[in-house]
Amino acid sequence: MQINEIKCKSALSTSALPGLKYSLNPYRGCQHNCSYCYVPNILKIKRINWGSFVDVKRNIPNVLSKELRNKKPGIVAISTVTDPYQPIEKKYNLTRFCLEQLAKFDFPICLQTKSSLIIRDLDIISKFSNTEIMFSIGTLNDNERKFLEPNASSIKERLDALKKSSEIGIKTSIFFGPVYPTISLEELPNIIDIFKDNGASEIMIDKFNLKPGVKENVEKSMRLNPLFLEKFLKNQTIYNLQKEKLYEIGKKRKIKIIDAF
Numbered sequence: 001m002q003i004n005e006i007k008c009k010s011a012l013s014t015s016a017l018p019g020l021k022y023s024l025n026p027y028r029g030c031q032h033n034c035s036y037c038y039v040p041n042i043l044k045i046k047r048i049n050w051g052s053f054v055d056v057k058r059n060i061p062n063v064l065s066k067e068l069r070n071k072k073p074g075i076v077a078i079s080t081v082t083d084p085y086q087p088i089e090k091k092y093n094l095t096r097f098c099l100e101q102l103a104k105f106d107f108p109i110c111l112q113t114k115s116s117l118i119i120r121d122l123d124i125i126s127k128f129s130n131t132e133i134m135f136s137i138g139t140l141n142d143n144e145r146k147f148l149e150p151n152a153s154s155i156k157e158r159l160d161a162l163k164k165s166s167e168i169g170i171k172t173s174i175f176f177g178p179v180y181p182t183i184s185l186e187e188l189p190n191i192i193d194i195f196k197d198n199g200a201s202e203i204m205i206d207k208f209n210l211k212p213g214v215k216e217n218v219e220k221s222m223r224l225n226p227l228f229l230e231k232f233l234k235n236q237t238i239y240n241l242q243k244e245k246l247y248e249i250g251k252k253r254k255i256k257i258i259d260a261f
Contacts, residue, residue: 001031002053003088011057011064011098012071020110021074023081024064026094028055031086032114032152035221036178038211039081047213051151054088061097068105075108075130085115087151099124112136112175114152116161125170132171134204135162139180140191144228147221159198166199176246177206177260181231181238185245192249205246206260207239208232 006028015023030039033051040050078084084095099121102109108130111118118125118133125131135158139145142155153161166172174195183191195203208218222228231238243259250257 004053004055005058006055007059008057008063010067011060012067012076015077015080017077017080019075020077022071022076022107023079024060024076024098025079025082026057026060026084026092026098027079027082027086027088028057029053030082031088032083033150034114034152035148035217036208036214038209038214040213041211042081047217054086056088056092057094058092060094061101064098065101065104068101068107071107073105073107075110076102078109078111080112083113083115083152084111085113085117087115087117089115089117096121096124103127106130110134114149114158116153116157119161119164122165122168122170125165126168132173133162133165134173134175135159135200136175136177137195138176138178139183140194141180141182144180144182144222144225147225148218159194162195162200163198166201171201172199174200174203175206175260176203178208179205179239179242180228181208181235182228183242185241188242188245189249189253192246192253192255196253196255200255202256202258203246203250204258204260205243207243208235209261210235 012022012024040047089095103124106129109128110132112134114136137158140155145155162172246257
């Protein structure tokens, strides 16, 4: 893993995502190395290089501190093109330092992660008057997760972090995406119950977005799992059925199901 310490000129960028005003990305690159990640396409990074490097924006807390003095308040998404709690955060603490700056101005924040490391910062996160933590979970099958999300926290660790966050009063949600095609319709009610029982107040859903290179990358990662590959080739058809079932379950369980796109 190549770790590069760099300096950034800006910290907050305008977000085009619905309901968000800013995005904050303390790192460029991500150690989680999820096979289906769309970020290489957005940042125009060769997929073969994704997961092999991380650019660490060493000065981002200071830059953020200066920007916040002149920015109008709005929801800050942390992060949109990297995971703010990837393993390197244990060493550099950039996400934590940025949270400390944001807390001074009490900007609303929305954190999205696949890492249980976030519980380290619940002491700061709980101080915000408007905050949300969204945990990304696409399956409860940790064996399949290991192939597609090799360096992310286990599903159990994420669920435990979800529960701890919810228990102290933080709004928590699930990004159920991409929904793995191996999940049967019969399994979905139990999955939603588990999300809800661990504190999720709403669930956002999404399919595998097959941007250039994603399909080949997933097929490479899952080459030893023919059943997954068989269903993956039918992903759109399967997801349409899953989505319809999820909306039905949401109504019965009284939990909001939101289509990401």
